[in-house]
Amino acid sequence: NAGVMQNPRHLVRRRGQEARLRCSPMKGHSHVYWYRQLPEEGLKFMVYLQKENIIDESGMPKERFSAEFPKEGPSILRIQQVVRGDSAAYFCASSPSQQGGNEQFFGPGTRLTVL
Amino acid sequence: GIQVEQSPPDLILQEGANSTLRCNFSDSVNNLQWFHQNPWGQLINLFYIPSGTKQNGRLSATTVATERYSLLYISSSQTTDSGVYFCAVRHAGGTSYGKLTFGQGTILTVHP
Numbered sequence: 001n002a003g004v005m006q007n008p009r010h011l012v013r014r015r016g017q018e019a020r021l022r023c024s025p026m027k028g029h030s031h032v033y034w035y036r037q038l039p040e041e042g043l044k045f046m047v048y049l050q051k052e053n054i055i056d057e058s059g060m061p062k063e064r065f066s067a068e069f070p071k072e073g074p075s076i077l078r079i080q081q082v083v084r085g086d087s088a089a090y091f092c093a094s095s096p097s098q099q100g101g102n103e104q105f106f107g108p109g110t111r112l113t114v115l
Numbered sequence: 116g117i118q119v120e121q122s123p124p125d126l127i128l129q130e131g132a133n134s135t136l137r138c139n140f141s142d143s144v145n146n147l148q149w150f151h152q153n154p155w156g157q158l159i160n161l162f163y164i165p166s167g168t169k170q171n172g173r174l175s176a177t178t179v180a181t182e183r184y185s186l187l188y189i190s191s192s193q194t195t196d197s198g199v200y201f202c203a204v205r206h207a208g209g210t211s212y213g214k215l216t217f218g219q220g221t222i223l224t225v226h227p
Contacts, residue, residue, distance in 0.1 A: 031213060042201065045214040056212040089156060103148060103163035104215060109156060
């Protein structure tokens with residue numbers, strides 16, 4: 001049973017470009033969460049999605065960031081017009097449901113570097 | 116929102132020593148997880164432990180939900196235990212939905 005998959009593992013972008021980060025949840029999991037880890041910091045929640053729905057985006061920056069989890073395919077975290085402050089590790093997690101505080105399983109992360 | 120504090124912030128051990136890491140949280144939770152972030156940055160699930168006690172090899176964890184803390188015990192530490200240990204909780208009340216709130220972590224260094 002494959003775990004949470006993320007790609008790419010490393011992504012380098014120049015300021016002003018777009019970054020697209022992909023996450024495939026574990027088999028049987030329909031809930032996806034994105035977290036960001038800035039250098040030397042802990043992880044911070046960004047957004048929680050179910051298929052075709054954004055449930056909680058309270059941790060998303062107001063501009064340039066968006067997320068989706070379409071009916072088919074992986075969840076995508078999109079960062080437009082990247083700036084150096086976006087350099088971080090972005091982790092995706094999945095759980096089978098939101099009820100009862102189910103355990104979340106994390107992917108290996110995507111390390112974004114903005115030049 | 117809920118606050119999560121971990122202690123100590125840094126811990127240096129000799130191989131073979133035992134250690135206890137603590138996680139305090141400020142309100143009721145219905146999910147508590149411990150993670151190990153290895154030197155390559157990967158997050159490894161250690162325990163899902165909203166209450167009670169669990170053991171897995173040299174590691175064990177206890178959560179006393181009514182007193183709002185959790186402990187992670189590492190016995191006979193090895194150099195491969197080095198890394199950052201995170202506690203994360205899901206707030207049982209309010210509009211937290213499914214999100215986990217992380218502590219700042221304990222940086223563990225085990226010397227041979």
